[in-house]
Structures are given as structure tokens and as C-alpha cells.
Amino acid sequence: MIKVYELRALQNNYIVSIPFKGVTVRCEFKDGNIAKGIHARLFTNDKFKQMAIEHCELNGRVWKLVDTVKEPEDEAAEQRAAQQAVTRQSPANAGTPQEPANVQTPASAGDDTQEPAGDDDGDAGKSAPMEFANLAEAILYVAANYGQQVESAAQARQVLKDNGIKAVIHNG
16 A cells, blocks of 8 residues: 655655664655645655654654555455454464565575574474564564564564464564
8 A cells, every 4th residue: 555645844855764663764755846835745655664654753743644545456465364364263274374475585594693582392393484584574574464563573583483483583
């Protein structure tokens, strides 16, 4: 889903760096025209950027959400989410969560991995651990699949562990 944010002040351009979840998110409002009374806008379908903008204390004071545009992928994502919810409720499919689309293979793991702490659960015989390219990806996966907000790699690993998933979160 594309979200459109508009500056409340009449400016041609406005660039702001928003600290969010340990990352600095750069947001650029552009294409304003003071002479014609057109406010600068920011268009994005990046969910992480949308969360950063909406959780910022400047939201509502300096800029506001003015429009949302559905994309064709949104309907497919909603249908997959509904299917996953039904699958999770079924006891026969417990412990078989869906993998995120951009999961790295174990062969692509470098030396910059953070291994899960306390792996004494007897995970022998289970499939390979789920790998995330960075903390933001793990946070989004947990939020999308389990509806929980986490702020650290340890919290993300714990939520995933509670749901039967061994996770590796890479630095990067």
C-alpha cells in the first residue's frame, strides 16, 4: 500500500532524518511549489519507513497522512495473511510458520551473524534456522506474523522461539 504524507507548512522541499528502532530513516518531502500553493509530499510503500513516519512525534504537527493507495499486491497479501491465520489456528499445522520472502540460505551466512542464545531446547532433527538479513527484517516479520512489537534481536528471537522457530539475525 502506498501512503502519501504532506507537509503542513508551505515549502518546496523538506528532508528529515527520523530515528526509529535504532536506525535513522531519511524522509524527503518534495515537489512543493510555494508560488502555486502546493505542499511538498512524500510517497512511499516501504512499510518500515511508514512505521517510522507514523510513530514520529512530528507526525500530525509537521506532516500528515493525506491518502492511501491500494496496490495489486495488497489484495494478495491480505489473502495470504487470512490463510496464515486459518493455518495457525489449525492444530495439525502448528510449528510450520511461513518463511519471509527474502530469507538468506545458510550458505550465504557470513561472520557477522548473531547466533541465538541458549539453544538447549533439543532442536536436533528440526529444519535449518530461519535467517534474517538484519534486525529490521526480523522486527517486521514478527509484527506481520505474530502481531507483537519487539525492539531488540533478543526479543525477536524469543518471540520466534516461543513459536517454534530458531532464528539467526545478521548485522547489516
